[in-house]
Amino acid sequence: MTLIVSDLVVDHGAIRAINNISFRVEEGQLAAVIGANGAGKTTLLRTLSGLTPATGGSATWHGSELLYSKPEKIVRRGVSHVSEGKSVIAELTVKENLSLGALWRRNSDEAQATQEMILETFPRLSERIDQQADTLSGGERQMLAIGRALMSKPSLLLLDEPSLGLAPLVVAQIFQSIHALTSQMGLTVVLVEQNAMSALKIADLGIVLNLGRIAAHDSAQHLIANPQVRAAYLGY
Amino acid sequence: MHKFIHSNFGRLTFFIGIGIFLFLLGNRVDELRVYQGATLAMYVVAISSLILLTGYSGQVSLGHGALLAIGGYSAALARNHLSAPVWICFAIAIVVAALAGAVLGTAAARLSGPYLAGTTLALAVGLPSIANQFGILGGEQGLLFDVGFPPMSLGQEFTQYKWYFWIASLAALISLWWLQNILRSRYGRTWRAVRGNEVAAELAGIHAGKSKTLAFTISSGLAGLAGALLAMTISTVSPSAFPLSLSFALLTGAVLSGVTTLAGVMIGALTLVVTPEIADAISNRFANSENVTTNLPGLLVSALLILVVLLVPNGPVEQMRTVRHRKRASTHK
Amino acid sequence: MYQFINTVLIGITSGAIYSLMAIALVLVWRSTRVVNFAQAGQALVSTYIGYAVIQSFHSFWLALLIAMLAGAVVSALVDALFMRTLFKRAAQGPIAGVAPIIATLGLLGLIRGVLGLVVGNKDMSIRPPVSNIGYTISGHTLAFSPLKLLIVSSVLFLMLILSLVFQHSNVGLALRASAYAPEIARLAGVRVDGIRTFGWALAGAAGAAAGMLQTPDGNAGLSPDSLEFSLLLVFGFIAAVIGGLESLIGAVVGGLLLGLVLAFVLTYISGSLVFITAFVVLIVVLLVRPNGLIGTRRVRRA
Numbered sequence: 097m098t099l100i101v102s103d104l105v106v107d108h109g110a111i112r113a114i115n116n117i118s119f120r121v122e123e124g125q126l127a128a129v130i131g132a133n134g135a136g137k138t139t140l141l142r143t144l145s146g147l148t149p150a151t152g153g154s155a156t157w158h159g160s161e162l163l164y165s166k167p168e169k170i171v172r173r174g175v176s177h178v179s180e181g182k183s184v185i186a187e188l189t190v191k192e193n194l195s196l197g198a199l200w201r202r203n204s205d206e207a208q209a210t211q212e213m214i215l216e217t218f219p220r221l222s223e224r225i226d227q228q229a230d231t232l233s234g235g236e237r238q239m240l241a242i243g244r245a246l247m248s249k250p251s252l253l254l255l256d257e258p259s260l261g262l263a264p265l266v267v268a269q270i271f272q273s274i275h276a277l278t279s280q281m282g283l284t285v286v287l288v289e290q291n292a293m294s295a296l297k298i299a300d301l302g303i304v305l306n307l308g309r310i311a312a313h314d315s316a317q318h319l320i321a322n323p324q325v326r327a328a329y330l331g332y
Numbered sequence: 333m334h335k336f337i338h339s340n341f342g343r344l345t346f347f348i349g350i351g352i353f354l355f356l357l358g359n360r361v362d363e364l365r366v367y368q369g370a371t372l373a374m375y376v377v378a379i380s381s382l383i384l385l386t387g388y389s390g391q392v393s394l395g396h397g398a399l400l401a402i403g404g405y406s407a408a409l410a411r412n413h414l415s416a417p418v419w420i421c422f423a424i425a426i427v428v429a430a431l432a433g434a435v436l437g438t439a440a441a442r443l444s445g446p447y448l449a450g451t452t453l454a455l456a457v458g459l460p461s462i463a464n465q466f467g468i469l470g471g472e473q474g475l476l477f478d479v480g481f482p483p484m485s486l487g488q489e490f491t492q493y494k495w496y497f498w499i500a501s502l503a504a505l506i507s508l509w510w511l512q513n514i515l516r517s518r519y520g521r522t523w524r525a526v527r528g529n530e531v532a533a534e535l536a537g538i539h540a541g542k543s544k545t546l547a548f549t550i551s552s553g554l555a556g557l558a559g560a561l562l563a564m565t566i567s568t569v570s571p572s573a574f575p576l577s578l579s580f581a582l583l584t585g586a587v588l589s590g591v592t593t594l595a596g597v598m599i600g601a602l603t604l605v606v607t608p609e610i611a612d613a614i615s616n617r618f619a620n621s622e623n624v625t626t627n628l629p630g631l632l633v634s635a636l637l638i639l640v641v642l643l644v645p646n647g648p649v650e651q652m653r654t655v656r657h658r659k660r661a662s663t664h665k
Numbered sequence: 666m667y668q669f670i671n672t673v674l675i676g677i678t679s680g681a682i683y684s685l686m687a688i689a690l691v692l693v694w695r696s697t698r699v700v701n702f703a704q705a706g707q708a709l710v711s712t713y714i715g716y717a718v719i720q721s722f723h724s725f726w727l728a729l730l731i732a733m734l735a736g737a738v739v740s741a742l743v744d745a746l747f748m749r750t751l752f753k754r755a756a757q758g759p760i761a762g763v764a765p766i767i768a769t770l771g772l773l774g775l776i777r778g779v780l781g782l783v784v785g786n787k788d789m790s791i792r793p794p795v796s797n798i799g800y801t802i803s804g805h806t807l808a809f810s811p812l813k814l815l816i817v818s819s820v821l822f823l824m825l826i827l828s829l830v831f832q833h834s835n836v837g838l839a840l841r842a843s844a845y846a847p848e849i850a851r852l853a854g855v856r857v858d859g860i861r862t863f864g865w866a867l868a869g870a871a872g873a874a875a876g877m878l879q880t881p882d883g884n885a886g887l888s889p890d891s892l893e894f895s896l897l898l899v900f901g902f903i904a905a906v907i908g909g910l911e912s913l914i915g916a917v918v919g920g921l922l923l924g925l926v927l928a929f930v931l932t933y934i935s936g937s938l939v940f941i942t943a944f945v946v947l948i949v950v951l952l953v954r955p956n957g958l959i960g961t962r963r964v965r966r967a
Contacts, residue, residue, distance in 0.1 A: 145852060171854035185846045188838075195843050199835055200854035248854055352813070384680055392763050394770075439948055442955050450906035451951065454944035457899050464937035484936045576895070580770055587767050616694055623785055633776025638772035642754055 097123040097158035097251060099284060104153035106136075106143050112138040116153070117306035123158075123300060126278060127294040128299035128316060130292040135305040137288040138180055139254075144286070145177035146170040150295040157252055172200065176250035179255050180245055186230035190221055193229055193240055197247030207247065214243040217273055235266035240274070246277065253283045259291045267291065271298055278320045284314045296320050304329065346515040354501050354628045367493045367565070368605050374561040375501035375601035377507050379585040380594060381487040381554035384511060386522060386583075389547035390527030391440060392449045395456030396555050397579035402459070403429040403556025404563035404573070405407035405469065418479045422503065425560035426553045433552020437545035456579045460571035474570025500561050507554055513592055514550065523547050577630075585638045590644075607633050671808040672932045673925065678813040678882075680924020681820040687823060687908060689707055689868040694910045695831075695844050696864025699765040703725075703743065704872045705898035706776030710885055711720055711736035711873030712783060718726060725794030725881075732877045733870040740869020742797035743860045747772065766787035773898075781889040787916025788888045793881035816878045824917050831913065840864050875901070901928075903943050907950050909957020918958060922946070 100120040114136045129137050130260040142148040144155055146167035155162045160173055165317035167177075176197075184193050194214065198207035200203045217224040218239040224232060229240060238258050245253060258274065259267040275298045278285050289295035296302050302313040312325060321323050354369075362368075377399060385391050403425035410424045412414045436455070440448055463469040480493035514520060524531040526540045534540050563569045585600030611628035618624070686704065687751035687922045693701040715732030719725060751768050793813040842850040843865075844855045850857050879897060880887050908915025923946060930942045951959060 147848065147851070167848075167851040168854055171852065177852050178850060179848070183846075183849045183852065185842055185849055187845045188842065192838055192842075195835075196838060196850070196853045197857070199839055259944060269807050338683060359922055372776055372947060387765060390763075407692070411747075439952060444955075446766075446910060447906055447951055447955065449700065450902055450945070451779060454903050455946045458941035460943035461937050461940045465935055468784060471918060522819075525846030545874070576899075580774070583770070584768060589762070625783035626786055627778045630774050631782070634771045638775060641768045641771065642751060 097250060099155070099157050101144075101155045102153055104140075104143065105141055105151045106148060107151040108148075110219065110307065114143070117263075117305070117308070118153075119258075119310065119313060120301055121284055121286060123230070123284055124282055125237050125300040126209075126275075126287060127301040127303060128292075128295035128305045129286060129288045129305060130290075130295060131305035131311070132329075133305075136304055136308040138256055140254060140305070141177060141256050141286065141288055142179070143172075145175060145179075146156050147177070147179070148289075168200075170330055171248055174249075174251035175254065176245035176248045176252070177254040178241045178256060178258065180255055180260065180268070183236050184232075184244065185200070186231045187228065189226050189228055190240055190305045191225050191231070193223075197244040198249075201249065202209050210247055211250060214246055217277060218243060233251060235262050235270065237268055238262065238266075241271065242274070242277075246281070253285045255285065255287045257288055257290060259289060259294065267294060271295075272296065293320075297329075344509060347505050351501070351505050354505075355498075362490060363493050366491070366497045370493065370496040370500040370565050372557050372601050372605050373497070373504035374565060375582075375604050376504045376597055377554055377561060378558035378582050379589055379600045380508060380511055380597050381558065382513065382582055382586040383589065383591055383594055383597060384523075384554070385547055385551035386586060387593065388515060388527065389544055390550075391544060391548065392445065393452040393551075393579075394449050394583065395452035395454070395459075395578065395579050396551075396582050397543045397574045398452075398459040398564060399429050399552045399555035400559030400578070401431060401569070401571075401574040402552075403559030404477070404569040405463075405475070405559075406556065407560035407563055407570045408475040411467070411477055411479075412475060418499070422481075422557060422560050425556045427556075429556020429559065430553030430616050432547050433555075434549040435546060436552070437548025438541075438565065440548055441541040441544040453576075456576055463571045472571060474541075474568050474573070475532045475558075477567055477569055479564050496533060496565055499564065503561060507557060508594070508597070511550075511554070512606045516595060519543075519546065560656060581633070584633055587637060588640050603633070603636065607636075625626040639659070667807075667930065672928045674807060674809040674813070674950055675932075676925035676928030677921060678809070678924070679928065680904075680921040682882075682897065682903040682920075683881045683900045683918045683923055684820050684920025685878070686897050687869055687905035688820075688827065688913055689872035690863055690902060690905040691908070691910055691913055691916045692827070692868035692871060693923065694905070695860050696840055696868075697748065699748065700769065700902070701743075701868070702767075702769040702866075702898065702902075703772035703776060704764065704825045704868065704896050704901075706780075707736060707739050707743065707866050707869055708872040708876035708897070709780060709887075709889065709891070709894055710739055710776060711869070712791075713780065714877035714950065715873070715877045716887060718790060719791060719860075725791075728791075729877050735868040735875075736869035736871075736873025738869070740872070741746055741862045741866040743764060743772065743859075744865035749858065758856060768895045774845075775891045784889070784899040786888055786890060788886040788891075790887060791877075791880045797882065805894070810943065812882060816882065819874065819878060820920075823874065824913055827867065827871070830914050836860070836863065856881075878957060900943065903947050907958060909954075909959040911957070912924070912959045915959035922958075 100207070102118045104114055105112065105115050129140065131137055139332055141152050145164055146162070146165050150163040157173060157175060160172055162173065162175065188196070191212070194211055198210065201207060203271050220236050221239055221243060221286060224236065229237065232240060244259065255274065262270070269320055286294050287299065296316045300317040302314060302316045303310060304319070304325060310320070312319060321331070351641055369621065378396065381395055382393065385594065406428040407421040407425040410421045416424070436443050440451065443451060469475070478501065481492065482490045522538055522543050526543050527536055530540050562573065566573060581604055585604045588603050589596040589600030608629045610627065611632055615624040615628055689704050691702070694701060711732045715728040716736045718728035718731050721865060748765070751758060751765060760781060793812045794928060795815055797810045797812040799806040799808055799810045801807065833842065839850070839855045839860045842853070843855060843860045847857045855872060876894065876899060904919035905916050908919030923943060926946050927939050929940060931939050942956070
């Protein structure tokens with residue numbers, strides 16, 4: 097089970113947001129995608145999950161093509177996307193947000209088991225299980241969003257800037273949980289982040305995007321050690 | 333030349349030109365057409381009031397017929413009880429309707445989308461029936477509105493309908509010219525800013541509530557004028573002259589014209605006047621049954637409305653501008 | 666005394682019918698954030714189908730069932746074929762908020778026109794399935810009959826079932842999620858387009874029920890230009906807005922409130938002030954609570 101992206105091109109009207117990129121993520125790996133604002137990171141995830149239509153190229157997840165399909169179909173191929181900005185539904189309760197993720201599976205026993213596991217990992221959610229999602233703090237909402245994505249029992253998890261707007265302590269917690277969960281569930285992860293250091297620290301593989309192209313593509317450790325990357329993205 | 337056309341004086345000349353053209357036209361066509369011309373002018377005023385309210389200020393009104401009614405009844409009452417000259421009656425119609433609009437507008441400014449639509453709908457249904465309650469409003473039969481004969485100075489040959497046509501056209505031309513100026517001024521920009529994003533507009537220092545209320549007031553005043561013109565052409569005001577279908581027809585006319593711009597207002601007005609004719613022609617040719625005559629006009633207008641919303645949602649004028657713009661952009665590569 | 670009681674009863678019965686239409690409108694609003702004015706037209710079509718069933722099979726109950734099914738199908742088709750296209754095309758631009766309202770108004774006119782061409786404009790009637798003769802208490806005839814009891818109980822029953830579906834079922838969860846945040850719902854695997862059409866189908870069934878239950882009652886006539894169906898739409902819409910468009914209970918409360926107030930005005934004040942009263946009630950409610958009686962102003966974040 098591999099994620100193979102080849103010659104991906106995505107246009108937003110007259111702007112080419114993603115300009116011919118190719119990469120592989122092996123099963124069980126965590127790939128961190130870093131780069132400046134507007135580099136195309138969010139567009140990449142949105143294209144993989146079907147929210148944004150691709151213009152050309154291909155992206156396959158263990159053999160089946162992800163592009164040119166509706167998001168609902170892609171979820172059923174084992175891909176879960178936590179989109180930018182804490183994608184929870186404010187008007188629903190914590191429980192309902194979680195249940196939503198498992199609806200399409202129609203297996204309530206499995207859903208129950210998955211929910212229990214998620215609540216164990218994020219005990220704050222367990223405390224607020226019947227509260228409306230808009231009463232949660234930023235960090236809790238991010239946990240809920242990740243939890244909702246995991247309820248679909250994905251094999252490929254796409255995370256878009258989970259640290260956005262969160263305090264450093266909370267960010268550390270969340271990254272720890274991400275690392276733990278993904279190892280536990282054997283997930284393959286593509287993690288888009290502004291917070292390049294935290295992302296590369298838990299990643300196996302690093303991809304640097306710049307203006308829609310891949311500027312660097314290496315193991316995470318090498319990227320952390322790379323002086324150019326350090327200067328541009330890691331701040332030292 | 334370009335600068336002249338878009339200057340204030342240039343536009344005034346344009347309208348005067350139209351006026352002269354209409355004058356000449358009025359002398360050459362028969363009575364029925366002249367009468368339809370008056371109705372057309374009335375629709376132009378009414379539809380432009382909706383373009384202001386819905387297209388520029390973003391507030392949906394399903395009940396503009398009620399505002400027309402207020403204008404029409406005010407004009408009739410002024411005429412019958414104060415024996416006021418016709419122009420004063422029209423002025424009263426505008427003022428009373430504008431006042432009503434100001435009151436309604438302050439409430440409306442707090443309402444959004446469907447809530448506003450519901451309120452205006454309730455008004456359109458509710459207002460005309462008040463006439464049955466108060467004797468002074470003439471009940472179901474309504475009141476007479478007689479603008480009088482054309483002045484002798486225009487000659488013996490000058491017909492009543494032609495007089496209506498002159499009055500209505502003059503009113504329409506003045507209104508359009510005035511409205512165009514307002515829409516191009518900072519008021520127009522303010523309305524569009526609020527329509528686009530109310531929060532952003534407020535942050536930029538615009539008082540959204542005041543702006544919306546102003547739009548409502550002006551729109552109502554114009555609607556009142558249209559109502560008075562309507563009363564003139566049919567010589568009466570009554571509840572049945574302002575049914576719910578009138579409000580829907582006006583909204584339809586506004587959408588057909590392209591609700592965001594004044595330039596297409598003739599399209600909507602023409603459609604409303606012409607459709608019953610076309611429907612008659614079709615039913616005479618093909619079926620000649622009462623069934624078809626009753627149902628075809630409404631059917632045609634509705635079908636047209638749906639087509640326009642689906643195919644050219646911003647109206648034909650805006651659509652052409654976009655196409656021209658794209659062409660210009662592509663040739664400039 | 667009996668006049669008072671009768672006024673209340675009249676108010677409750679007419680209010681119940683408005684509630685049914687309000688429920689239909691709220692269902693569509695909660696599924697797609699659109700007010701479907703064509704609902705009245707759809708109700709007309711469904712009621713005509715019910716009429717046809719009665720002519721052939723002489724059973725009101727069968728007709729009601731089939732009318733509701735037809736209503737569901739018609740409504741689903743309207744959404745799938747018409748509204749989806751509309752959303753794709755008119756999604757941006759200044760007319761975006763207004764376009765669905767205008768489009769459904771156009772559709773209403775279209776349905777009425779076509780119906781008129783096909784079946785003519787004669788007034789038809791449907792005989793009530795149960796007696797419409799008022800109950801009597803100590804010699805006084807009440808403005809309440811088995812038929813009216815049927816109407817009121819149907820409304821309450823439907824409201825209960827629909828509320829249960831919306832709040833406590835998986836389908837209801839999917840419906841609500843699709844309405845609040847369609848993108849997130851898609852990412853969770855919900856087939857948003859299909860679910861929304863289902864919401865419209867439910868609304869179509871409710872509207873059909875309103876039409877079928879209203880027509881046998883007294884003078885309500887069945888014709889494409891039927892005044893009663895126009896009033897059904899207008900008062901149903903006003904009731905829905907009073908209730909707040911966000912809750913089914915709100916629709917019922919709005920309908921009953923409107924029905925009662927109008928009945929009192931009709932009996933104790935004057936018939937010609939009924940319509941303007943509806944406007945006054947609406948504006949008073951909205952001034953105090955701009956999002957309706959049961960609507961809560963929610964600042965959408967996340």
